[in-house]
Amino acid sequence: MASSRLLFSLCLLFVEVLALAKAQQPADQPKMLYHDCVGKGNYTTNSAYQANLNQLLNSIYTNTEINNGFYNFSYGQDADTVYSIALCRPDISPDVCRVCIRNASDLLVRLCPNFVEAIGGLDNCTVRYTNRSIFNRMEKGPYFWVYDDRVNVSDVVGFNQSRMTLLDRLRDEAAAGDSRYKKAMGQIAAPNFQTIYALVQCTPDLSASECRDCLYNASGLIPECCKARQGGRVIYPSCNFRYEIDRFYDPSTNSIPPPPDSTSNNTVPSPPASTSQGKKGMKRNVIIIISIVPIAISVILIVCVCIFLRARRKQKGEEEAKDLNEMEDVELLQLDFGTVRAATGNFSEDNKLGQGGFGVVYKGTLTSGQDIAVKRLSRASGQGELEFKNEVMLVAKLQHRNLVRLLGFCYEKEERILVYEFLPNSSLNNLIFGIFVI
Structure with a gap:
């Protein structure tokens, strides 16, 4: 009896140790989906360029003012200046974007130690840095492609025609974007009752014609990478596209929000103290009224709905009782x-x-x-x-x-x-x- 209890206690202790060890294991680290350590020079460890690079990447993923998923920063002076561009998928939140940029930056620095230029990305973002200016410039290389390993499509010709029709339409929509977003997403019917979903985007610092040319060149790689594939993506430094037969993006983010008020950054002279206090009090009252009105309307609507449902339930009960009485009267007429x-x-x-x-x-x-x-x-x-x-x-x-x-x-x-x-x-x-x- 004592040996059984001892064995049970040891088993229980072993299970608890395993659970504790598993809980203390670090979460799975993200893996770089694609990257290239561009062989255009190296920097030495602990150099000014390395310090500027670390400072620049840190300033990107800690920046909370930018919310369009596009970052183009530089840091340093003369030959030690570092330029960096980061671009997130347009259908993710700013917080998810910054986390992706941080993970991609950390991985890229480890995978490309001492390279002055590198580019790489995860599923939701792409990060690149170099020692030359890359702003407002369309670049085609290095490029990458990723394709779906699932079974190839049966009607290759029909599928390719539908895909190119969709990408052509989205290319024009993305190129028509403004300096904050150059993106588009959409879908099209394909053979065999399939639907193709696609998302395209350019770095917003490109002109409309540059964005259009970049996406056109990227789509020209389809015969090499994913001609008969159900899904694939091509990534250029300045643009990218992705298509799948399953929806992979959030369609509610397709619309472009209005630009911020241009007058918000203008400096306005401070009003007199008494006027300032009066406006603050008025503003506070307006906020209170704006907060109360929706609540009052909601309460009234809820009360009205409750009264309506209660009356309807009562009426329905009376009708059911009436029908039951009438049915009982009919039963009295039944003959053998x-x-x-x-x-x-x-x-x-x-x-x-x-x-x-x-x-x-x-x-x-x-x-x-x-x-x-x-x-x-x-x-x-x-x-x-x-x-x-x-x-x-x-x-x-x-x-x-x-x-x-x-x-x-x-x-x-x-x-x-x-x-x-x-x-x-x-x-x-x-x-x-x-x-x-x-």
């Missing part, structure tokens, strides 16, 4: 099949009054001596029990001196029978073809 069969002499031909498309009408006599007219409905009508009882309920509520009165009904297996009062002077047709006017 044996009673109806006995009253008509087992539906004797001698008691047959006539026949029509709805069934056969017989004359019968109840045990009380009352004469009745029995309408035996055709089995081909296809009515169910609930439908038949609803019809009986409707007929039972119709009471008029010119209407034949319903005395009861019978529903048993496939038999559906209506029992009316027998009026010797009534037209036979009214019983065979209808139950209303006599």
Whole structure:
């Protein structure tokens, strides 16, 4: 017994140690999707260029003022000046963008130690740095491509035509962007009930024609990289595009927000103290009013909805109760099949009054001596029990001196029978073809 407890305690301790060790393991580090250590020179360790590079990259991913995902900074002087450009996907948030830039920068410096120029990227961003000016300049190299490893498309010609039509349209949309965004995303139908989704973008410092040319040249690499692939991307230093048969971007970010107010940076003389205080108080009151009005409207709407739902629930309950009472009244009219069969002499031909498309009408006599007219409905009508009882309920509520009165009904297996009062002077047709006017 003691050895079993000891074994159980040791197993439990082993599981806890494993869990603790797993919890203390560092999270999986991101892996560079593509990179190139451009062989255009090297810098020495602990040099001014290395210090400027570290300072520059740190200033990019710690900058919280830029929210369009594009950074083009430089730092240093003369030959030690470092230039850097970082571009994030346009459908991610600024926080996600900065995290991506930081991870890409750290990886790039480790993968390309002492290279004065390098470029690389993760799924959401691209980072490049060099010792020469790269701003407002369209560059085509080095370039990269990544393709989907899934099964190739079956209709290559049709798929390629759809993809190029989409990329051509998005290229023009991106080139028409402003100095903050040059991006576009969209979709198009492809053969075999597929849909192609694509996202294209340029660094916003390019002109419209440069952006268009960059994306045009990038799309020219498709025959080499991903001609028959269901997905792929091509990355130039100044532009990139990606397409997939699954939606990979957030379409709600496709619209370009309005530019910030150009007057916000202008210096305005400070007003007198009393005016400043009055405006502050007025502004505070306006904020309070603006905050209260939506809340009040929301409360009123919620109350109205609650009142409406409560009244509707009450009305529905009353209607259900009424329907239940009416159905109970109908149940009181239900007759036993044996009673109806006995009253008509087992539906004797001698008691047959006539026949029509709805069934056969017989004359019968109840045990009380009352004469009745029995309408035996055709089995081909296809009515169910609930439908038949609803019809009986409707007929039972119709009471008029010119209407034949319903005395009861019978529903048993496939038999559906209506029992009316027998009026010797009534037209036979009214019983065979209808139950209303006599």
